[in-house]
Amino acid sequence: MNTTWGYSEHDQAWKSTEILIRKLCDIVGKGGNLLLNIGPKGDGSVPPESVAALRGMGDWMKVNGEAIYGITANPFRRDFEWGTWTLINLPDGKSQLFLHVFDWLASGSLSVPGLTSFPAKAFLLGDKRVLEAKATSDAVELPVPSEAPDPTATVIVLEFTEQPIIHKSSKN
Helix, strand or coil: CCCCCCCCCCCCCCCCHHHHHHHHHHHHHCCCCCCCCCCCCCCCCCCHHHHHHHHHHHHHHHHHHHHCCCCECCCCCCCECCEEEEEEECCCCCEEEEEEECCCCCCCEEEEECECCCCCEEEECCCCCECCCEECCCEEEEECCCCCCCCCCEEEEEEECCCCCECCCCCC
């Protein structure tokens, strides 16, 4: 969890919880799994820096875990300038797209080009605050708060009554 991705007593450049959470979202959004080697010391103890980072990841997962567990990869097959996506198809035929927003938009609006299905509901996963989505000819626009609710990775949920229609060739 430092520069070597393994324990080295001389390496004190620890990765932040933010880097680890964003790496998790990025990897899951690409259809992978994060295998995180915590690199215990020679005596078997876990360095306190690793413990703190893992606790931070656990706290984030308590709020946002449904955007990570049981999902499929980013259906756009690419990232956006603000972050990445994951998707879950629910047993009742409904779907949820999870937007993992790393770089918050000061403009107050997040655009999802290529999404031609309109969500039945849009909300912030952390506090369930509803967002009023607007449709354009080739995108869905979401008004967002001026400040990121979670500066590490805010998750926005778009709920659909069926599988969303996505045009993968759309530009950012």
